[in-house]
Amino acid sequence: MGIRLRGIKFGSIILILQVVFIILIGVLADYHSTDHIQTSSYPYPNFQDVNVMIFIGFGFLMTFLKNYGFSSVGVNLLIAVVCIQWSFIVRGFIHADVLGGDGFKLGVPEMVTSNFATATVLISFGAVLGKASPSQLIIMGIIEVILAQINEYIGVDLLHTKDVGESMFIHMFGAYFGLAVARVLYNPDVEESSKEGSVYHSDLFAMVGTVFLWIYWPSFNGGFDPVYKERAYLNTFLSLCACTAVTFAVSAMLDKRGRFDMVHIQNSTLAGGVAVGASANMPMKPFGSMIFGAVAGLISVLGYKFLSPKMAKSLRIHDTCGVHNLHGMPGVLAAIGAAVLAALSDNWSKSDQYGIFPETLPKRIVNETGNLTVLGGMGRSALEQGGYQIAAAFITLAFAIVGGVITGFIMKLPIWDAPKEDSLFDDVDNWELPEEGVPGAVRxxxxxxxxxxxxxxxxxxxxxxxxxxxxxxxxx
Amino acid sequence: MGIRLRGIKFGSIILILQVVFIILIGVLADYHSTDHIQTSSYPYPNFQDVNVMIFIGFGFLMTFLKNYGFSSVGVNLLIAVVCIQWSFIVRGFIHADVLGGDGFKLGVPEMVTSNFATATVLISFGAVLGKASPSQLIIMGIIEVILAQINEYIGVDLLHTKDVGESMFIHMFGAYFGLAVARVLYNPDVEESSKEGSVYHSDLFAMVGTVFLWIYWPSFNGGFDPVYKERAYLNTFLSLCACTAVTFAVSAMLDKRGRFDMVHIQNSTLAGGVAVGASANMPMKPFGSMIFGAVAGLISVLGYKFLSPKMAKSLRIHDTCGVHNLHGMPGVLAAIGAAVLAALSDNWSKSDQYGIFPETLPKRIVNETGNLTVLGGMGRSALEQGGYQIAAAFITLAFAIVGGVITGFIMKLPIWDAPKEDSLFDDVDNWELPEEGVPGAVRxxxxxxxxxxxxxxxxxxxxxxxxxxxxxxxxx
Amino acid sequence: MGIRLRGIKFGSIILILQVVFIILIGVLADYHSTDHIQTSSYPYPNFQDVNVMIFIGFGFLMTFLKNYGFSSVGVNLLIAVVCIQWSFIVRGFIHADVLGGDGFKLGVPEMVTSNFATATVLISFGAVLGKASPSQLIIMGIIEVILAQINEYIGVDLLHTKDVGESMFIHMFGAYFGLAVARVLYNPDVEESSKEGSVYHSDLFAMVGTVFLWIYWPSFNGGFDPVYKERAYLNTFLSLCACTAVTFAVSAMLDKRGRFDMVHIQNSTLAGGVAVGASANMPMKPFGSMIFGAVAGLISVLGYKFLSPKMAKSLRIHDTCGVHNLHGMPGVLAAIGAAVLAALSDNWSKSDQYGIFPETLPKRIVNETGNLTVLGGMGRSALEQGGYQIAAAFITLAFAIVGGVITGFIMKLPIWDAPKEDSLFDDVDNWELPEEGVPGAVRxxxxxxxxxxxxxxxxxxxxxxxxxxxxxxxxx
Incomplete structure (x- = not known):
């Protein structure tokens, strides 16, 4: 009876949310007036690439757990549809004058930003994969979307920092938020579980996710820059290539039998996409993006090999997917890299500098005849812009960690039906399962x-x- | 010997068809003159999205059956390539003056319409999955393409009804046609079969299909409207989101242990794409599409839970994939919704109303100075247009059911080598199989x-x- | 200890290569000046389609081996990222005046050509799948990229031949190069191995690769022709359809129980994309492409059934994936077809003839008033152009075979750690494997x-x- 009630409670939460979404979007949202002719700056094919990353990429990447595949791809879908709708509303409140009586507009660009907002939550999902119930994950998503969107608003709209592939505002935020949640939810049982592992074919399913994420990452990083998008595509592609080569090299060098570790291949190969994300549209020369990628691959593999076990043992942060190594540290690298590039941006061509950092355009200039021309810039120096970039990174870190800790405690409330010990890393509580179960799995x-x-x-x-x-x- | 003959017979059918296709396309078809510069209104990236839906989406969605995966994705491919070529020809005869001596033209838009024509057959395939031989499915496809294209011609060209995502002319038609075929082919053995089920990994393969269908559905519904495509994308996306959330909620609420049923997640999550398909380009406001999706998710899960078992038992309609719940009822919902919206379209802006329903444009108007201007519309009232929409739905239903029954009897002829009892839901008759077979499967x-x-x-x-x-x- | 050393050696090779790539690209490469506004003739969505073919298509196609799935998709990724970066450099040296002090430019078109260059290597990989170590494959790729790019330069830039989908310069080259390598590496142990086979689900993973290759092949063949791309899309699509139908027919007719062979469906269905690749943009009429496809399907299935076993036994060429049947013979068919079409191109419209073969444009003409106009063509006759096409095919064949033999001997050097007998077709040497292993697999x-x-x-x-x-x- 209690079991049945659990389903009814979960279903009621979702249905109530869905009704709220319909009412709020009904009252507040309309189509872009420009919908009628495709004029939006965001190319629809890029939206579809990002869409594949969210639903296939994240969903299948997490199917590596042998007994948790249905939840990985299924609950990924559930979290995404809830967070997408919710982020339409949250972003509407933040970016439109909703309280002043205006509504907000929806179209292809908003479909992408809502997918982006969801990516943040799915990264955090990776840190607690197999250790949280669907209800816990939904409440996590609802809170995290709000906090991440406020943080992005502070970084982009107030501090005027740049992060074209959202390495700070999505990857760093999602990773550290998820790690903070994982710390609060820490349960020593996870270390005992024999279910936290893969079988041969579950690792192949995960590679479907990995490879699609790898393929479409240039679209993720480049889609929102209408001017420099080709540069962002190339930089991301090169970074991923260098990162992947280094991942294979270091993975084999660290193994005592000289073999590759599938965990590294599934995850660290993607760190290059994160590391170059904040600066993908900047004129760092092609080799610059390769350095980002190579460093990201190195620190990501080292993180999986040495840091993650220590974090679990010493800090009691158990990070199922290793999001710290795929999104966290590479996100920090991206933030630092973008800040350094920003600080040096006065060495770029003026069109590049002012195109990417219009904040460094002077407020006004006096020309040779003594006339004053208002340029409308903010007059920041390149160095100042670098400082703002770093400030945004620290704010992101603080927001993510504090927000994650608070959210973790909310998720610990007994009403959310956290999984019991023997259903950790297991679909058994959440899914009707085929009689024959997982071939080769533990139980x-x-x-x-x-x-x-x-x-x-x-x-x-x-x-x-x-x-x-x-x-x-x-x-x- | 008889077994070998079966392969030769099947191969001969396909080879003869292929020769006929080459001759007819050789005699009748040419490139669009506009091929030389890409001027077609249909965006090529959308074609590729639809292409993924047909070959990966439908193909893998049906791999959930543990012993029928090769046939699901393989025979799906076979049916598709036959029906695509055949529909080029059938549509040529219907839409060009072939008999008058003209040929027909092929290009990207025709590649999409042939994919659409094939989707109809693949939906019907879902109703008889595991219960019909490749030969039976080919003859079914050949007949169904003709009937579905005639029905679409009646609806679109004669009755001037609108169905941008073809919820009536593809989904409703394919579902009820397939159900009629399934009724005629009904075999009590299917209820005894222990093979009609999944194993853990076959369900994950099916999710590859589901998620790609989910992702690209906006391209399916919006690609053919050059003006309102962005609205169609957004409406479809929102409908799918709402549908998916409701599917998870209701699935958990109905299970006696509060768990999700993979059948619902694989199928009902997509019902929102069908339900909004006939009206995706209409100005229903964003929340309107969410209501379509939410209702579709609800009726689809209820259909799987309560209606499908009853249909099998009482009506002897055994619907392997539950196409009635994914395509049938949501298609009816789409048809009704589009009719209601059409009937109310005189409340829209004139540009929306006349843009989507040019039939409601007056034939001529007398302006204030008494001059008569010919507008060239059909002068239908909005209500009349709604009536035509309903008429097209009824005609579709009648065509599909009558056509399906007749086709079913043709498929019952012994020449098509229907599967025997113990090869129901089993690749064994159709495929050389690896020695080790399906892990965890029944036999x-x-x-x-x-x-x-x-x-x-x-x-x-x-x-x-x-x-x-x-x-x-x-x-x- | 020796085992560990193997990993350190492999890792060092990759890291050294990566450093060399960064230095060379750092010194030589810059962005296109046209990057800032998307002006490149190559459509980015087509790049992404090709990207999916390389990483998902090739990667998963090869996962059919039950014990070699990690290597198939993983080492495919490794080879690709090395060859992509290397081909940027190699193509830079060939196509830019690098030695004269100029650097080369990178952007979306180069991202596609580097993917193309990589496809050549991945085809060769298929011939030696399961029989070569990662180090062997990397040295193979490094050499093959150079030779293939020189061969392409001779064919395209010196001989002025056309091969829009690179059926000669990629498919033929990659196949015969790989077969030559396979001949040199021939090891009688492979015939004894019980591991060279599939399990049920490994065949389904392979179908993910097959179907994505099938879907996106039109983008591969058509992307580089800005004028006739729609014709190339249609011709490729039709060729694939006809090829697939014939593949199913012949596969069933040849089996003694009338069943389909998954090997044929996974591979021969794609031969139509190769066969029409060299001429996909030519005005062969739609039925012409269907004939290419039908013939390709036929010879490909016959090749798998009769030729491959003979090649292994008599010629000691063991071709794991049957690349001779998918890329080799269909590539030869493509080369012959393109030559014949070229020789007949003076029957086409002049805009088609001169658009596709500007070499057949006269050098100069004398008009009726006796004035001389310089047209800048090469004045080749159509027949001459056909001759050049055949010449390019022979040069490709020679380059591939001689280059492959030499490369094979280099790969045999003991420093590359070739796999031992019992790790043929097995991930065991290269990957840390989950404890439970492959369900249903041999060992x-x-x-x-x-x-x-x-x-x-x-x-x-x-x-x-x-x-x-x-x-x-x-x-x-």
Missing amino acids: PNHYKVSEGNPESPIREKLLSTTTTPGATTLTQ | PNHYKVSEGNPESPIREKLLSTTTTPGATTLTQ | PNHYKVSEGNPESPIREKLLSTTTTPGATTLTQ
């Missing part, structure tokens, strides 16, 4: 036993007598 | 036994003594 | 035994007593 399908199975009288007996791992079948 | 690989296996003397003995499901092997 | 996870497994004391005993194939576990 026989114990979840079916209590329902009885007339076709398989031998089954229950077996289940009670064996604990052999790795066996689909066993015997007499 | 040992009995299809290899008769060929002997020198490496595994123990094997045959086992196979004859065990029927335990869920076991790949067991022993002693 | 128990022997690679874990030596590390011991405290949770599974029974395991080692079992592993030492059983050799039954097809069983994950068995017993007493």
